[in-house]
Amino acid sequence: MQRLLLVSVFVIATCGLIYELIAGTLASYLLGDSITQFSTIIGTYLFAMGIGSWASAKVDKNLLAFFVRIEILVGLVGGSSAAILFLLFDQVASFRFLLYFIVTVIGILVGIEIPILLRILKDRYEFKDLVSRVFTFDYIGALFASILFPLVLVPHLGLIRSSFMFGIFNVMVALWLLYSIKEPLPWARLHKIAAGIVMIILTLGFISSDKISSLAESNSFAGHVIFAKSTPYQRIVITRQQSDIRLYLNSNLQFSSQDEYRYHEALVHPVMSALQAPRNILIIGGGDGLALREILKYPSVAHVTLVDLDPAMTKLFSSSPMLRKLNQDSLHSPKLKVINADAFMWLKHLGANRPIFDAIFIDLPDPSNFSIGKLYSTAFYGLLHTVMGPDSLAVIQSTSPLVARKSFWCVNNTLRASGFQTSPYHALVPAFGDWGYVIASNRPYTVPTRYPAGLRFIDADTARDMFSFPPDMGPIATKIQRLDDQALIHYFDEEWSKYLIY
Amino acid sequence: MKPTRRQLLYGSGSAAIGMAAISPFVWDAIKPQKPIPGGIVGANSARGHRLRDGAFPAPIDSGKHDVIIVGSGIAGLSAAYHLDKAGIRDIRVLELEDHAGGNAHSGKNDVSTYPWGAHYVPLLSSESGHIKDLFRDFGIITGEADGLPVYNEDYILNDPDERLFLDGRWQEGLLPTLGVSAEDQAQYKRFLAQMESFKVKRGDDGRRWFAIPIDESSTDTDARALDRLTMKDWMLAAGYTSEPLHGFVNYGCRDDFGVRHDEISAYAGIHYFAGRDGKAANTKPDSVITWPEGNGFLAHKLAEPMAGRILPNALVYNINDTGAGVVVDYWDGQVSRRLTARAVVIATPRFIAGRLVPPLKSPDFTYAPWVVANLTLNRLPGGAGADLAWDNVIKDSPALGYVVATHQVPQMQPLRTVITYYWPLTHLSPAEARKEAIARTYEDWQKLFLSELYRVHPELVGHVAHMDVWLWGHAMIRPMPGFIWGEAREGALKQAPPIFTAHSDMSGISIFEEAYTHGLKASQAVKAFLA
Numbered sequence A: 001m002q003r004l005l006l007v008s009v010f011v012i013a014t015c016g017l018i019y020e021l022i023a024g025t026l027a028s029y030l031l032g033d034s035i036t037q038f039s040t041i042i043g044t045y046l047f048a049m050g051i052g053s054w055a056s057a058k059v060d061k062n063l064l065a066f067f068v069r070i071e072i073l074v075g076l077v078g079g080s081s082a083a084i085l086f087l088l089f090d091q092v093a094s095f096r097f098l099l100y101f102i103v104t105v106i107g108i109l110v111g112i113e114i115p116i117l118l119r120i121l122k123d124r125y126e127f128k129d130l131v132s133r134v135f136t137f138d139y140i141g142a143l144f145a146s147i148l149f150p151l152v153l154v155p156h157l158g159l160i161r162s163s164f165m166f167g168i169f170n171v172m173v174a175l176w177l178l179y180s181i182k183e184p185l186p187w188a189r190l191h192k193i194a195a196g197i198v199m200i201i202l203t204l205g206f207i208s209s210d211k212i213s214s215l216a217e218s219n220s221f222a223g224h225v226i227f228a229k230s231t232p233y234q235r236i237v238i239t240r241q242q243s244d245i246r247l248y249l250n251s252n253l254q255f256s257s258q259d260e261y262r263y264h265e266a267l268v269h270p271v272m273s274a275l276q277a278p279r280n281i282l283i284i285g286g287g288d289g290l291a292l293r294e295i296l297k298y299p300s301v302a303h304v305t306l307v308d309l310d311p312a313m314t315k316l317f318s319s320s321p322m323l324r325k326l327n328q329d330s331l332h333s334p335k336l337k338v339i340n341a342d343a344f345m346w347l348k349h350l351g352a353n354r355p356i357f358d359a360i361f362i363d364l365p366d367p368s369n370f371s372i373g374k375l376y377s378t379a380f381y382g383l384l385h386t387v388m389g390p391d392s393l394a395v396i397q398s399t400s401p402l403v404a405r406k407s408f409w410c411v412n413n414t415l416r417a418s419g420f421q422t423s424p425y426h427a428l429v430p431a432f433g434d435w436g437y438v439i440a441s442n443r444p445y446t447v448p449t450r451y452p453a454g455l456r457f458i459d460a461d462t463a464r465d466m467f468s469f470p471p472d473m474g475p476i477a478t479k480i481q482r483l484d485d486q487a488l489i490h491y492f493d494e495e496w497s498k499y500l501i502y
Numbered sequence B: 001m002k003p004t005r006r007q008l009l010y011g012s013g014s015a016a017i018g019m020a021a022i023s024p025f026v027w028d029a030i031k032p033q034k035p036i037p038g039g040i041v042g043a044n045s046a047r048g049h050r051l052r053d054g055a056f057p058a059p060i061d062s063g064k065h066d067v068i069i070v071g072s073g074i075a076g077l078s079a080a081y082h083l084d085k086a087g088i089r090d091i092r093v094l095e096l097e098d099h100a101g102g103n104a105h106s107g108k109n110d111v112s113t114y115p116w117g118a119h120y121v122p123l124l125s126s127e128s129g130h131i132k133d134l135f136r137d138f139g140i141i142t143g144e145a146d147g148l149p150v151y152n153e154d155y156i157l158n159d160p161d162e163r164l165f166l167d168g169r170w171q172e173g174l175l176p177t178l179g180v181s182a183e184d185q186a187q188y189k190r191f192l193a194q195m196e197s198f199k200v201k202r203g204d205d206g207r208r209w210f211a212i213p214i215d216e217s218s219t220d221t222d223a224r225a226l227d228r229l230t231m232k233d234w235m236l237a238a239g240y241t242s243e244p245l246h247g248f249v250n251y252g253c254r255d256d257f258g259v260r261h262d263e264i265s266a267y268a269g270i271h272y273f274a275g276r277d278g279k280a281a282n283t284k285p286d287s288v289i290t291w292p293e294g295n296g297f298l299a300h301k302l303a304e305p306m307a308g309r310i311l312p313n314a315l316v317y318n319i320n321d322t323g324a325g326v327v328v329d330y331w332d333g334q335v336s337r338r339l340t341a342r343a344v345v346i347a348t349p350r351f352i353a354g355r356l357v358p359p360l361k362s363p364d365f366t367y368a369p370w371v372v373a374n375l376t377l378n379r380l381p382g383g384a385g386a387d388l389a390w391d392n393v394i395k396d397s398p399a400l401g402y403v404v405a406t407h408q409v410p411q412m413q414p415l416r417t418v419i420t421y422y423w424p425l426t427h428l429s430p431a432e433a434r435k436e437a438i439a440r441t442y443e444d445w446q447k448l449f450l451s452e453l454y455r456v457h458p459e460l461v462g463h464v465a466h467m468d469v470w471l472w473g474h475a476m477i478r479p480m481p482g483f484i485w486g487e488a489r490e491g492a493l494k495q496a497p498p499i500f501t502a503h504s505d506m507s508g509i510s511i512f513e514e515a516y517t518h519g520l521k522a523s524q525a526v527k528a529f530l531a
Helices: A002-031 A034-056 A063-088 A095-121 A127-180 A188-207 A209-214 A260-272 A290-295 A311-319 A321-326 A343-348 A370-376 A378-385 A405-417 A460-466 A487-496 B005-010 B024-030 B045-053 B074-085 B129-137 B182-200 B221-228 B231-237 B243-257 B266-274 B296-306 B350-356 B430-439 B442-456 B487-492 B512-530
Strands: A224-230 A235-241 A244-249 A252-256 A280-285 A303-307 A336-339 A357-363 A388-397 A421-429 A433-441 B038-041 B062-070 B091-094 B106-108 B113-115 B120-122 B141-145 B148-151 B162-166 B169-172 B288-290 B315-321 B326-331 B336-346 B367-377 B391-394 B401-404 B417-424 B464-477 B499-501
Touching: A002 A034, A002 A063, A002 A095, A002 A127, A034 A095, A063 A095, A063 A127, A063 A188, A063 A209, A095 A127, A127 A188, A127 A209, A188 A209, A224 A311, A235 A311, A244 A321, A252 A260, A260 A290, A260 A357, A260 A388, A260 A421, A260 A433, A260 A460, A280 A290, A290 A303, A290 A357, A311 A321, A343 A370, A343 A378, A370 A378, A370 A487, A378 A388, A378 A405, A405 A421, A405 A433, A405 A487, A421 A460, B038 B442, B045 B315, B045 B350, B045 B464, B062 B074, B062 B326, B062 B512, B074 B091, B074 B296, B074 B512, B091 B336, B106 B296, B113 B417, B129 B141, B129 B512, B182 B243, B182 B266, B221 B266, B231 B243, B231 B266, B243 B266, B243 B417, B315 B336, B315 B350, B336 B350, B336 B512, B367 B430, B367 B442, B417 B442, B430 B464, B442 B464, B499 B512
Parallel strands: A280 A303, A280 A357, A303 A336, A357 A388, B038 B464, B062 B091, B062 B336, B162 B391, B336 B499
Antiparallel strands: A224 A235, A235 A244, A244 A252, A388 A433, A421 A433, B106 B113, B120 B288, B141 B148, B162 B169, B315 B326, B326 B336, B367 B417, B367 B464, B391 B401, B401 B417
16 A cells, blocks of 8 residues: 555656646647746646646545545646647647646646645655655656657657646546555545546547547648647648748648748839839738738838738737737728639629729739639730839749749749740748749849848848849740640649658 | 447448449448438439420410521531521520530539539540530630640649559549559550550541540541440450459549440540540640539530520420421420421420430430539548549549539639539439339438448548539430441431431540530531531
8 A cells, every 4th residue: 555655756756746747848849939938838737737736635534535636637637638739739829828727737636636645645755764765756757757758659650649648647646546455435436537538538548549639740840839730721831940830731831930021022112112103012822921921021012912812821820929020010991901812803804993903912822723824824924914004013923943943934924925025033032952942023023132130131232133043944945834734733843852851 | 349430431431332333331321410401403304304294284385496406505506607607697595404505504602613414625636626616715725835735824724634543542633543453554555555546546538536525536447347346345455454444443433424434336445535635835744624604614605695585384296397487386384386487496305305306316325324413612621642623533433523613723722613523324224224223212322422432531420511413314424335436426416407306425425525526517407408
């Protein structure tokens, strides 16, 4: 009996520290800034343990039964904590509140454990032996947990499965006690049933951890998956590693917060700064609000229409505090009108009273399949004409002219075949590579020499250089991307498949 | 270990599971949990068969018109359209079904329109100048550039046009490329090159060997000799032994004619590949014109000016030339009525024409039965290897595969769609296949189509929202050896005023251009007769 209780100390000490580590790790995955997260999580956890210790004095009777209940509860809350936090990250208004609430609850429960155990054991040992043994096992458990966590649990089991597993250990302690104690325990049957139910829940959770974390797809991405959602249109995944936040759509990288300013400044400013006083702007795609952030740097802008297929994208980037910080809350601009629609169908069915946009930004995923390929076709570019005036400019992100030279020039040549004059350029975006853009216009385009203050990448010199292509990226003749013959998709497939690293 | 659903569907040798051969165990694993709404719709065989069996009450009233057209398929509608254009407006078109269109019939639900039969037209052949005018009227041809017609971009078949399911994955195009030998590849190349040369081959009379319309073809005896053997025999004689090539050609013959390549006339089989020599200024030569509703687009356009003059649910049971006009009696489901006309165009298949006017009877006209199913899906079909195409073919399947109705919609990712499954019943003789098909219940058809669909698309289990099945007992004329250039067809081309005939079976191949040409010719003959 004594030995059993001392083993329990070891187990609950390990579990207790594991929950703390899981909460700290999760917080730094999801919220970033690991020093702050770990520090505040540990502080909160220890403080909550203090509350637990203090509260333990209020319990007078049936200490053993109470201890069993605490174990079951710790098992339930602690064991499912990682899954709950992962799943609710994007669902609750204030994730931080939920995080600290769960940490506090676990802390209080864990804080009750040791004092109660001490009191259960107080009659079986001398005080000095009791304190020495209990704390010895407690600290050994802590050491065991702290070594196990980084070396075995995180790399091999993952956070969600580890947390369920240690929840199961907690409940096993409870069950072990229930079945091995000779002395009568009030409501023993009910306790067994409760422990059994929690055990089943945790086991199910453990088994389906893969499903829960397949939402996270941790293995296929650099960094930790902090958001994952399948919409009817695509799979949205956001990862974070240190301060690098990345967006993936259908596993294709859309931006890295480390260098997205290069991509978006290069997309927006060569067009915006070339216009007299651009008022009416259209963005196609770009539901992340990052191109919009750059566009709003021009005070002349009065209306921005953003057409993005997926409401989940615009919702995510206008609600998550972390992402709102990244796009400087551009999606809440009063100048913005968001239209969640298919861009092709929207343009086709605009009706007779077509608005004229001064600038159009086409920030779509790469032409990697026949569905998205429609938005790179002569038919689509033909529709662009109907919403552009003689001085309007459109710019199209056009994949990498270095990796996919034919694809890039195919976009350029398709725009020309659609009756536009084109001005192709490129910029180095480390997360993507050497990235290409094409400006489409009805009149000759001149690279601007003045840009808004405060840009990090674009200035007159950089901009001028972007428009020259070294020989290995220079113009080539290609087929034209048409709805009935999507040459671009074949080019893209062929060219990118050669690059293993992507 | 209990096999998973996926293993059952993809297990070794499962590719050999035909539609009829799926094991009951597999079906139990994948059959719909809730019944899928739908049923057997279309071609009213019970009413049609009344013509064969029934006596009809005497007509209760009578009317008089210039021209009566019996049947509102493409041939009948074209005849009516051109008579109307020529100023002969007092026309009635009598249709057995409750809708016009014949094989070009289409349906519509809240997801899309969709075809029930014919669903595309190739670029117009060099002999089809007379159809160009119609296509201009309908906005299908919008202009001319470099001496070639410019087709409306909305109607040109979008890329990707076709994909083939083979060994558990999809590939682009219909000719198998995965796992075929160099010899196969060489035979493909030679076969396709020979078809290209047939495309431009002309006889001593300067006409193409294989023309569309077929009666514009050369009369060279060498060309016509090809009508005396089967396609398979011709291929073997020409040294084509490749199994996948035979599979591909057999697919083509079943697709266009509802006849296997070991039964069909080699002339017809080659015609499928060599007849279409159309070109356009703005798309590839082998492209086709299509619409979500298939050739229902053309049927609607042709029927539009005839509104009010097409009488549906009219079963014609008697046509009789009295000398002072032709009497046409029909039964409208309740009563019989009589119309008298100066001329009649019978625009029905010949087996019906022969029942109405016994001298038109000809046993050489045989017809292929087809089953078509339209399935409304709550998600798009996926598949590894190649993106969803317009025409999605499953290798070695009794059915031909399915066509995606929303393919021509430029929307990036429609969330729902309708797919049309085509299945020519070529595994039995036409009569036996018809008998077997009529005996089948909706549940039987559901099992047959869904077990095939789910084998290839396990991701669609639970996403089929609706399914209708259409039985075409006599869908297409069968160009068996000797038919196209034989006496029966030659005899059928002769017109006997005041009763005229117009139907694609008079060409021996069931395509829009032939039906339209016969309708147009009949309208010209009627006009000349009336004048």
